[in-house]
Amino acid sequence: MALEKRLREAGRAVDGLWTDDQATRDRLARIRRHLSPTASSAAVGTAPDAATAPDLAGLVVQCRRTLASSSEALHVRSSLRAVAGVTAVVGLSLVDHGPQRLREPALRLTERIARSAPLTDARAVALTDTDDLRPVLLLLGRLLGEAGVAAVGVAAGAEEEGVYWEMIEVIDAFDEARNTVIEMLRRLSESERSWSHHHAG
Amino acid sequence: MFVTASGSHENPAVPDQFTPFFLEWEPQVRRYLVWLEGDLSIIDDVAQETMISAYRYWERLSTLEQPRAWLFKVAGQRLADAQAARSRLGVLAEPPDVCASLTARDETATCDDRLHILEAVRRLPPQQAAAMALLIQYDLPFREIADVLGISVGAVKKHLHLARKRLKEWLDAEEGGFHGA
Numbered sequence: 001m002a003l004e005k006r007l008r009e010a011g012r013a014v015d016g017l018w019t020d021d022q023a024t025r026d027r028l029a030r031i032r033r034h035l036s037p038t039a040s041s042a043a044v045g046t047a048p049d050a051a052t053a054p055d056l057a058g059l060v061v062q063c064r065r066t067l068a069s070s071s072e073a074l075h076v077r078s079s080l081r082a083v084a085g086v087t088a089v090v091g092l093s094l095v096d097h098g099p100q101r102l103r104e105p106a107l108r109l110t111e112r113i114a115r116s117a118p119l120t121d122a123r124a125v126a127l128t129d130t131d132d133l134r135p136v137l138l139l140l141g142r143l144l145g146e147a148g149v150a151a152v153g154v155a156a157g158a159e160e161e162g163v164y165w166e167m168i169e170v171i172d173a174f175d176e177a178r179n180t181v182i183e184m185l186r187r188l189s190e191s192e193r194s195w196s197h198h199h200a201g
Numbered sequence: 202m203f204v205t206a207s208g209s210h211e212n213p214a215v216p217d218q219f220t221p222f223f224l225e226w227e228p229q230v231r232r233y234l235v236w237l238e239g240d241l242s243i244i245d246d247v248a249q250e251t252m253i254s255a256y257r258y259w260e261r262l263s264t265l266e267q268p269r270a271w272l273f274k275v276a277g278q279r280l281a282d283a284q285a286a287r288s289r290l291g292v293l294a295e296p297p298d299v300c301a302s303l304t305a306r307d308e309t310a311t312c313d314d315r316l317h318i319l320e321a322v323r324r325l326p327p328q329q330a331a332a333m334a335l336l337i338q339y340d341l342p343f344r345e346i347a348d349v350l351g352i353s354v355g356a357v358k359k360h361l362h363l364a365r366k367r368l369k370e371w372l373d374a375e376e377g378g379f380h381g382a
Binding site: 003006008009017018019021024025027028030061135138139145146 | 220223224227228231232235236242245246248249250252253256286318319322333337338365368369372
């Protein structure tokens with residue numbers, strides 16, 4: 001078949017994607033939550049109630065944006081503390097409300113982050129839909145990777161020895177936390193696979 | 202209490218006009234991105250970031266008669282950032298399969314063999330792939346493609362010529378190999 005025709009047919013196939021209006025409205029609702037001033041409530045350690053509780057993915061996305069917009073060392077360090085806070089919120093939420101097989105690594109994640117940063121008043125967010133865990137963990141993994149790179153930048157430019165060692169500890173903590181997130185993703189995939197096998201059988 | 206530098210939001214609520222804009226253009230941004238990237242989680246991320254940028258620039262954007270060039274340009278920049286981050290940080294987990302995920306998420310999605318040509322387009326250099334996507338998917342005039350990519354009309358024509366040449370070579374080679382097997 002001629003190339004031009006194949007390309008046009010592919011274009012028509014792509015036209016059939018993302019045509020579900022309700023799904024688009026759901027994505028808009030998610031963005032509205034991100035843009036809402038209450039979306040950062042859990043990140044600053046206040047207790048989100050049922051009416052204002054942001055979704056975990058929204059918290060992580062907002063934290064990534066904050067980190068990406070931070071340039072000065074002081075601002076980056078503040079953003080890194082927010083990363084630790086959001087990681088703890090995700091960890092605690094999974095410990096309290098997540099599936100059984102994620103609770104142990106989630107506890108490890110929270111404890112590791114708590115050893116590296118002074119976390120107070122981080123609260124769990126109630127999980128309503130376990131299907132949302134995979135994107136949350138993928139986003140958190142990326143955030144931790146980006147935060148590690150940002151911490152290396154601060155450490156490299158640190159004039160005070162205390163700041164340097166603080167960043168080294170943060171780098172280690174985020175690296176270990178990211179490994180734990182990868183482990184959780186693997187556990188999630190395994191449970192999805194065993195569920196599919198069970199139902200296929 | 203730990204501190205987060207929360208993003209500043211000038212407008213307390215998403216303006217009403219943004220809703221129809223979002224419903225019309227967010228899927229279009231995704232359809233553009235699917236020509237350039239196969240990892241659905243990155244498409245999700247980039248489309249979301251693009252629409253958040255659209256919201257932030259809403260006052261200016263809402264005055265444009267045709268906002269698509271702005272949206273595609275921003276989406277392209279965000280995608281380049283996301284792809285660079287993936288190269289730097291590696292892949293956390295096997296990315297969700299676009300076709301499977303799309304069909305699962307969107308019951309009306311058609312996901313057949315025609316989409317396989319997308320994989321070939323994604324293997325092109327970024328500007329060639331983007332020019333091809335904008336022409337095939339949206340029939341954008343060369344002038345507008347040039348605006349999106351920030352290059353001259355002549356460069357757009359050159360990219361499209363090279364893209365077609367490469368695609369034809371690849372597809373001919375694949376089919377030759379297939380028939381020869």
